[in-house]
Amino acid sequence: xxxxxxxxxxxxxxxxxxxxxxxxxxxxxxxxxxxxxxxxxxxxxxxxxxxxxxxxxxxxxxxxxxxxxxxxxxxxxxxxxxxxxxxxxxxxxxxxxxxxxxxxxxxxxxxxxxxxxxxxxxxxxxxxxxxxxxxxxxxxxxxxxxxxxxxxxxxxxxxxxxxxxxxxxxxxxxxxxxxxxxxxxxxxxxxxxxxxxxxxxxxxxxxxxxxxxxxxxxxxxxxxxxxxxxxxxxxxxxxxxxxxxxxxxxxxxxxxxxxxxxxxxxxxxxxxxxxxxxxxxx
Numbered sequence: 001x002x003x004x005x006x007x008x009x010x011x012x013x014x015x016x017x018x019x020x021x022x023x024x025x026x027x028x029x030x031x032x033x034x035x036x037x038x039x040x041x042x043x044x045x046x047x048x049x050x051x052x053x054x055x056x057x058x059x060x061x062x063x064x065x066x067x068x069x070x071x072x073x074x075x076x077x078x079x080x081x082x083x084x085x086x087x088x089x090x091x092x093x094x095x096x097x098x099x100x101x102x103x104x105x106x107x108x109x110x111x112x113x114x115x116x117x118x119x120x121x122x123x124x125x126x127x128x129x130x131x132x133x134x135x136x137x138x139x140x141x142x143x144x145x146x147x148x149x150x151x152x153x154x155x156x157x158x159x160x161x162x163x164x165x166x167x168x169x170x171x172x173x174x175x176x177x178x179x180x181x182x183x184x185x186x187x188x189x190x191x192x193x194x195x196x197x198x199x200x201x202x203x204x205x206x207x208x209x210x211x212x213x214x215x216x217x218x219x220x221x222x223x224x225x226x227x228x229x230x231x232x233x234x235x236x237x238x239x240x241x242x243x244x245x246x247x248x249x250x251x252x253x254x255x256x257x258x259x260x261x262x263x264x265x266x267x268x269x270x271x272x273x274x275x276x277x278x279x280x281x282x
Contacts, residue, residue, distance in 0.1 A: 034073070132229070140174045149204075175216065
C-alpha cells in the first residue's frame with residue numbers, strides 16, 4: 001500500500017504546474033503554439049490609439065492582445081470541430097483573401113523597384129513643364145486586335161482612309177482636347193512629341209484594349225514660372241511614372257501569358273447576381 005502511495009505522489013508531483021514551453025513560444029492553446037514573432041506582429045498590428053491609451057501599461061497591452069489571440073485560437077478550433085473550414089463558402093472566402101494578400105505583396109515589391117527606376121531629374125521636370133504649356137486635340141481609334149492597330153499606326157497620311165477600311169475591327173473613335181497628365185505616362189511620352197498630323201505607335205491597356213492616336217491640333221496654354229510649379233510637377237511626375245511603369249510591367253506579363261476568353265460564357269453571367277452575392281449568386 002505504501003509503495004502504491006509513493007508512486008501516486010510521484011505521478012502527481014507535476015500536477016497543477018505549467019509545463020515549460022519551447023524557446024520563443026509565448027503561449028500554448030491546446031496543441032497550437034503562439035510564437036514570439038506571431039505575438040510581436042499582433043502587437044504591431046494593434047491600433048496606436050489602443051497601445052497609447054491613458055492608463056494602459058505596456059504589460060496590460062500585452063496581456064490584452066495575448067488574451068485576444070488565445071480567444072481567437074479557441075474559436076478557430078471550435079469552428080474546425082464544426083467543420084466550418086470544409087464548407088464551400090468558407091473555402092471561397094479564404095481563396096479570395098489569399099489572392100488579395102498575394103496581389104498586395106507582389107505589387108508592393110514591384111512598386112519599390114519602380115520607384116527606384118523612375119529617376120526624377122530636373123531635365124525630366126523641365127520636359128513635363130513644357131508639356132503642361134500645351135493642349136492637344138487627339139483622335140483616338142480603338143480597334144479589335146493588335147494587327148489592326150499596327151496597320152493603322154503605319155498608315156501615315158492615309159490614316160482616315162485606313163480607319164474607314166477597318167470595318168468590324170473598329171471598336172470606337174473619340175476626338176477631344178487633352179492636357180498633360182490626362183493620358184497614361186507611357187502614352188503621353190509617345191504622343192506629346194508628335195507634330196500635328198502625327199500618328200502614334202499602337203497602345204494596349206487592359207481597360208480599352210488596342211488603340212492608335214493621331215494629333216489633330218496643338219494650342220498653347222498660360223503657365224506659371226517653372227520655379228513655382230516644380231513641387232507640383234515632381235509630385236505628378238512620380239505618380240505618373242509609377243503608374244506607367246506598372247502598366248508596362250503588367251502588359252509584359254500579359255504578353256507572355258496565354259489568356260483565353262469565352263464570350264458566350266461571359267454573356268451568360270448575370271451582373272445582378274455577381275453584385276448581390278459573389279460567385280455563388282447568393
